[in-house]
Amino acid sequence: MVTTFLNSVSLAAILGLVAIGLAVIFGVRGVINLAHGELFVLGAYSTVWFDGRGLSLWFGVVAAPFVVGAIGWALEVTVVRRLYTRPIDTLVATFGLSIIIREIIKLSFGKGSRNVPLPLSGQVDLLGTSYPQYRLFLTAASAVILGTVAWLAVRTDIGVKVRAVIQRRPMAEAMGIDGRRIDQGIFVMGAALAGLAGALMAPLITLNPEVGPTFLARSFLVVIIGGIGSVLPAIGSAIVIGLSEGLISSYIRPVYAQMLLFVVAIVVLCVRPTGLFRRGGEPS
C-alpha cells in the first residue's frame, strides 16, 4: 500500500518532469515542439558523454540543461523564429528537426543502446517499506524543478512579462517588453527543461536514439489533459495522471491500466474540452 503510494507519487513527478518543457513552449508561444522527445534524449545522452569520460552522472545532469538549452537556442534562431505566425508549419518544421537530431545522435553515439549507471543504487527505509533511493531523489528533484517553474511563472517579474506578452503582445511591446527576447528565452527554457528531464531519467530508461517519440507521446497526454495555456495546468494534470496511473496499474492488469488511462483522458476531454484545469470556453 505504501509502495503503491510511493510509486504513484514518483510516477506523477516523473510525468511532470518529462512534460514541463513541452508545456512551457506550447503554453507561451503556441509552438507544438515535436522535437521535444529528441531534446529529452539529447539530455540523456549528455550523461553518457560524461560517463564515457569517467565523470559522474551528476556532471551530465548539471550540463544537460545548458547543452540542450544552447541547442534549443540554435533551433529557435535558425528555424522556429521564422514560423511563429504559421503554427501548422512549426509542426512540420519541428518534426523535421526531430528527425535530424535523431540521426545526429545515431552518428555521434551509435545506433545501439547505451547504459548509464544508477548513481544512487540503494534503498531507503521509508514509512515501513524500502524504496529505491534514486526514485525518491527523482521525485524530490522533479518537485523542486516544477516548483521553480511555477514560481517563475506566477511570482516573478519575468512571469508577469511573459503573461503580458501572451495576453496582448502589441500592448506589452508598447510598454517596453522585448517580445522577441521572451520568445527566445521561453524556447531555450523549454529545451533546457527537456534536456534536464532526459539526464535525470537516463538511469531508469532504455537509452537509444529511437526512444524520443515514446516520451513525447506521454508529454502530449499531460499537456492535453491539463489544458493549454500555462505551466500550472500541466503540473496539475501530471499529478492527476501519475497518481491515477499508479493506482490503476497496481490493482488491474497493466494492459488494461493503459487502456483505462486513455479512456479517462477521453472522458476528461469530453466533459471539459478546455482541459481539466482551465476555466472559460473554447480557446480561439
Place this chain on the structure above:
Amino acid sequence: MTNISRRTFLAGGTVLTAGAALGGSALLTGCGNDDDTDKSAGTTGSGGPSGEPWKLGALIPITGIETQVGESMKISTQIAVDQINATGGILGRPIQLIIEDEASDPAVAVDKARKLIQQDEVTFMVGTLISAVRNAVLEVTAAAKVPLFNPTYYEGGLCQEYFASTGALPNQQIEPFIPWIYDNLGKSFYLIGSDYVWPRGSFAFVKSYVEQLGGKIVGEEYVPFGVTDFSASITRILDAKPDVLYPLVAGSDGITFWKQLAGFDFKGKRASHSVSEAIVAGLDAEVAKGIISAGPYFMVIDSPANRTFIEEYHSRLDDSAVVDTFGEGMYDAVHLLAEGAKRAGSLEIPALMKGIQGATFDAPQGRLVVDAATQHASLGFHIAEIKGNGWRDFEILESKEAIAPAADCGIAPAT
C-alpha cells in the same frame, strides 16, 4: 494571444501518435532506403560472379522497439552476402541485397514485404524479428511463394512450405533451460512479458515444463509495448517473492525493465532466454551481473568459425560492437539459403525448398543442419551467466550438443 487552437494541438498529437506507432522514424524511412541498400553487393570483382544478380530481400528492425539489434542484423547479413559473392555467388550469379526497415511494426513490415516482392521482385527473403511481425509478413510471403528464412528464436508452430528457420524452437531453448534453472536457481517462477504472441506462446512452454518438474508459477503478467514505468509490476514481483524472475519483455522495453528492477531490492534470481549481448550493452555492469541466459549462440563461443565471423564483424564497426543471436541468425540464414540453392541447382520454387531441406553450414555457433521435415535447423545450446556488460562478460556454464527441432515445430501446450 496564442494563435493556435486546441484542434491544432490535437492534430499535432495525432501526427505524433501516428509517428510513435510507426516506430518513430518509419514515416521517414518510408520515403526512401538509399542508406539501407547495399551498394557493394552485386558488383563483380576479378573472377567474381557475373550476370543478372539474384535479389535477396532482408526485413530488419532498424528503428522501433528492437533498434538495438538492427545494426547487428544488417551488418551480419551484408557480411554473408559479401562472402558468398566473393566465392562465386550462387550458380555463377551474385546476390544483390535489398534491406528494408520493418520497424518492429506489423503494418510497416507487411508494406515492406509487399514492396520487396512486387517492386523489387526478390527471389528469397531473410529476416523479421518480433513474432507479431513474422506472422504478418509470412501471410504475404507464403501467398507469393517467396521463401522466408527466419533468423530468430520464437514461440514455435510455423511448419510451413515456404518458411525455414535458424532460430530456436521452444524445445531447443526453453525445454533444456528450465530444468537447469529448477536445479540451480529455484523452484518458484514469476513470469512477466510484453503482451503479444511471443511472450504468451513461450510462457505456455515455460509453464508446462515448470509444472512437469513440480515447480510453481507464483505470478504471470503481461505489459503493453512502450511502457516507461514498471514500478507497479515490480512491486507485485517483490510481493510474490519468487525464487526466479523470468521476464520476456521485448526489446528496449526489456532494458527499461531490468534498469528499473535494479533500483528495488529484489532478492531472487533472474533468468531469461531473451537476454543477449545487445540487451546487456544497454545495462550498467552492476545491473547485468548475475542474469542467466540460454540459447544457441553467444559471442564468447570459442570456435574458428566464430572467431573469423566476429573479426570480420568488428572490422566493419569497432571492437566493442556486439552481434547477438539475431545477427548470427541472419548470417546463418543467408548462407543456408545459398547452400540450399547450390544443392538444388536452381532457385525455382519448389526446387529451392528441397535444396534447403538438409542443407548444412559451419556457422559461428557450430555445424547447422536443416531438418528436412520441419525446415528448421538443429541447434546447439548453451547456458551463460552474465558477469558484466561487455560481450566478453558472458560465461558459458553448460553446453549441449545439437538438439533437433520438434517434429511439430512446437505447438504450444494448452494452458
